[in-house]
Amino acid sequence: MYGAFRIQRTVDWLFVVRCALGMVVGVAGGYATGTPMAAVVGGFTALGTGMASQQGFYRTRLTTMIAVTLAMTLCTTIGFLTGHSPLLSILVLAVCGYIYGITASFGAAASAIGIWAVLSLIIFGHLPVSTSAMSVCALTSLTSGAVQILLLVATWPLYRYPQERRALVDVYCGLASYARGEVGPDQLLEQSESFRKLRAILADPQPFGRPITMTALQTLLDEAERVRATLAELPPNDAGVNDDRSVAADVLNAIAASVDSSRAPTNQALRNRLDAPSADPAVRALFGQLRAAWRMASIPWRGFSLRTPVNFKLKLPIVREAFAFLRQNASVHTSFGRHALRLAVVLAIARTLEHVVPFERGYWITLTAAVVLRPDFTTTFVRAIGRIMGTIAGVVAATAIVVAVPNTPYVDLALAALFGALTFAAVQVNTTIFGFVITEYVVFIVATLGQPEHAEIINRGLASVSGGLLGMLAYVLWPTWESPATRGRIVTLLERLRSYMLVLFEGLADPARRDVRALNALRDETWRARAAANESLERMLSEPNASRQLSDETALGIMAASRRVEFANLELWGLYEDPSTPALPQVSCFSEAVDAALESDIRLLCGPHGMRAPRSLRGAYESMKASLGNANSPAVQVLLDAGDRLADSVNTISALVAPQAGGSRS
Numbered sequence: 001m002y003g004a005f006r007i008q009r010t011v012d013w014l015f016v017v018r019c020a021l022g023m024v025v026g027v028a029g030g031y032a033t034g035t036p037m038a039a040v041v042g043g044f045t046a047l048g049t050g051m052a053s054q055q056g057f058y059r060t061r062l063t064t065m066i067a068v069t070l071a072m073t074l075c076t077t078i079g080f081l082t083g084h085s086p087l088l089s090i091l092v093l094a095v096c097g098y099i100y101g102i103t104a105s106f107g108a109a110a111s112a113i114g115i116w117a118v119l120s121l122i123i124f125g126h127l128p129v130s131t132s133a134m135s136v137c138a139l140t141s142l143t144s145g146a147v148q149i150l151l152l153v154a155t156w157p158l159y160r161y162p163q164e165r166r167a168l169v170d171v172y173c174g175l176a177s178y179a180r181g182e183v184g185p186d187q188l189l190e191q192s193e194s195f196r197k198l199r200a201i202l203a204d205p206q207p208f209g210r211p212i213t214m215t216a217l218q219t220l221l222d223e224a225e226r227v228r229a230t231l232a233e234l235p236p237n238d239a240g241v242n243d244d245r246s247v248a249a250d251v252l253n254a255i256a257a258s259v260d261s262s263r264a265p266t267n268q269a270l271r272n273r274l275d276a277p278s279a280d281p282a283v284r285a286l287f288g289q290l291r292a293a294w295r296m297a298s299i300p301w302r303g304f305s306l307r308t309p310v311n312f313k314l315k316l317p318i319v320r321e322a323f324a325f326l327r328q329n330a331s332v333h334t335s336f337g338r339h340a341l342r343l344a345v346v347l348a349i350a351r352t353l354e355h356v357v358p359f360e361r362g363y364w365i366t367l368t369a370a371v372v373l374r375p376d377f378t379t380t381f382v383r384a385i386g387r388i389m390g391t392i393a394g395v396v397a398a399t400a401i402v403v404a405v406p407n408t409p410y411v412d413l414a415l416a417a418l419f420g421a422l423t424f425a426a427v428q429v430n431t432t433i434f435g436f437v438i439t440e441y442v443v444f445i446v447a448t449l450g451q452p453e454h455a456e457i458i459n460r461g462l463a464s465v466s467g468g469l470l471g472m473l474a475y476v477l478w479p480t481w482e483s484p485a486t487r488g489r490i491v492t493l494l495e496r497l498r499s500y501m502l503v504l505f506e507g508l509a510d511p512a513r514r515d516v517r518a519l520n521a522l523r524d525e526t527w528r529a530r531a532a533a534n535e536s537l538e539r540m541l542s543e544p545n546a547s548r549q550l551s552d553e554t555a556l557g558i559m560a561a562s563r564r565v566e567f568a569n570l571e572l573w574g575l576y577e578d579p580s581t582p583a584l585p586q587v588s589c590f591s592e593a594v595d596a597a598l599e600s601d602i603r604l605l606c607g608p609h610g611m612r613a614p615r616s617l618r619g620a621y622e623s624m625k626a627s628l629g630n631a632n633s634p635a636v637q638v639l640l641d642a643g644d645r646l647a648d649s650v651n652t653i654s655a656l657v658a659p660q661a662g663g664s665r666s
Helices: 013-032 036-052 059-082 086-106 108-124 131-153 162-179 185-190 192-203 211-233 239-261 268-275 281-297 316-329 335-354 363-372 377-404 409-426 431-447 454-477 483-509 516-541 552-577 587-606 618-627 634-661
Strands: none
Touching: 013 036, 013 131, 013 409, 036 059, 036 108, 036 131, 036 409, 036 431, 059 086, 059 108, 059 131, 086 108, 086 316, 086 335, 108 363, 162 192, 162 211, 162 239, 192 211, 192 516, 211 239, 211 281, 211 552, 239 268, 239 281, 268 281, 335 363, 335 454, 363 377, 363 454, 377 431, 377 454, 377 516, 409 431, 431 454, 483 516, 483 552, 483 587, 483 634, 516 552, 552 634, 587 618, 587 634, 618 634
C-alpha cells in the first residue's frame, strides 16, 4: 500500500507546459468546429498522446505517440458506432481488452498504446453523436494528436543532446569515483544501469542528430567501457598506482564536466599528465583510453541539424518475429496470456454491470477496472488502492468545487484545462495524485457537453470503487504470480552469462577467435537479462509467501553471486579487448568446467527434481593455476584473480540451486 503514496520523482515542468498547450489547442480546435463533442475528443487524444511521450527516448517515443493517436482515433470511432448496442459494445470491449492485454507483452510502449485505446473505447461508447459529428470528431482527434506530437518533437533539432549528456555524465562520474577508491567493485557493477541506459538512448537515436556527434557519443561510451575494465585490473590499494588512479579520476571528472557544459575540456595541464610514461601496461592502456575519450569530448556539441531524416523501415522478418512472440504469449500458461484473458472477462463483466447497477455514470466501473488491472500482483493492487483513494479524494474535491464556483460551461472548460495540465505533472509524481487529478479532468471536460456530471458525483465515486474492487477480486480469484517468471528470468540471466563466458574464454585461449563487437552484444544481452530479473524479483518479493516457487534466499543469493561473476567477466574483458594479451590456452579446461557447471545449474532450475549438482570448480581452477606455472605477467595475474572469483561465485550458485532440485553437492 505504501507504493500508492510514494513520491516517485521531480516534475519536468517544460514537458507539462508543452503537453498542456497541446491539450488546450485540441479542445479549442474541437470547439472551433462547432461540435462540442469534438472538443472533448480532441482534448482526450492530446492527453493520451502527451502521456505516451514518456515511452522510449527518440524514435521509439515518436512511434509510440503516432500509434497512440491512431489507436485512440480508431477506438473513439468504434465506441461511437457500437455504443448503441449493449451486446455489441460488450463483445467489442472484450476483444479490445484481450488485444491490449496480449500486446502488453511487447513492453511499456505497447502497453501505453493499448490502455489509451481501451479508455477511448470505454468513454466514448457512452456519448452518442450523429454520423456527421463522428467524422468531425475523428478528424479532430487526428489533428489534436498531430499538434501534440509537433509540440513535443519540434524542439529536438535545437537540443544539445540533453538525455545523452546526462547519461554520459553519470557514467564518467561513476568511473571517477571508482578510480579514486570512493566506491568498491560491487558499486562499480551497480553502475551497469548507467551504461545500459546510455546504450538504450544511443540505440534509439535522435532523428535530427549530427552524424559526427552521434559517433562521438558512441565512442565516449566505448571508451568508458574500456576504462571500466582497465580500472578493474588495477589493484585498489597499491601505492604504486594510486597516483595514476588519482590522475585518471581527475581526467574522468573533467570529461564529465565538459559533457555536462557542452564544451570541450580546457585543462591542458591535466591532459598532458596522460602523456607521462609508465612501466605498468595496464596504466599505459588506461591513459591511452583516457586520451581517446578526451579527444571525443572535444567534438562540438551542436544540436541543430536536419541532415539525418527520420527513417522508419518495416522489416518483414521483424513482423514475423512479432507474430511468433504473440503466439508464444497467447497461452494461458504465460503471464501475459493469462492477463489478456482475465482482462477481457473483467471488462465484459464491468460493461454488463453498467447496464445492471443503478449508476448514472456506470462506465466509471469499466474505466477503473481497465486502469487498475495489470499482469502482476504488485502493480494491480498498488494501482487499485491509489486509484480508489484518488477517486474518493477527487469526488470530495469536485463536490467542493461545484458548491464554490458558478456552474457554467466556461467555468467547466477552465477547470478542465487546469486539471488537464496538472495531469501531466501528477503522472510523474504519484499514482494516487494522478488518480485524483484525472478524475477532476474527466468530470469537468464531460460537463462541458451540458450533461449533469455534477449531480452524479457520489454515483461516480461508488462506480470507481466498484471497478477497483472488481479488478482486485479478479486477480485474487485467478492470480498470475511472479515467482515462475522470476525463475525463468534468472534462468535466462544464467544462460546469457554462460554464452558470454564461452565466447570470452574462447577468445582468451585463441586470439584469432576474438570478436569484441560480438562480445559486447552478448554483454548487452546479459545486462538486459539482469535488469529483467531484478524487476521480476522485486515484484516476487512483494507477493504473498505462499505463491513462491523459488525461495527468497535462493533467488537473492543467485542474483548476488551472478553479480560477482559479472565483475570477474569485467576483469577478463579488459584482457580480451587488449591486442597485446597473449594466447592463454590453459583456460580451456577451466572454461569447460565453468560451462558444464552453469549448464547443470540451469537444468536444475528448469528440470525435474533429484538431479545432482555439478562438482566444485575449485579443482579445475587449481589445475589451470598449475598449468600456468610460474608466469608472473599482468595478464596471468588478472586471469587468476578473475578465475578465483568465478570459481567461488559459480560454486555458490550451484550450492543454492541444488536444494531447489532436491539434489546434493558432490
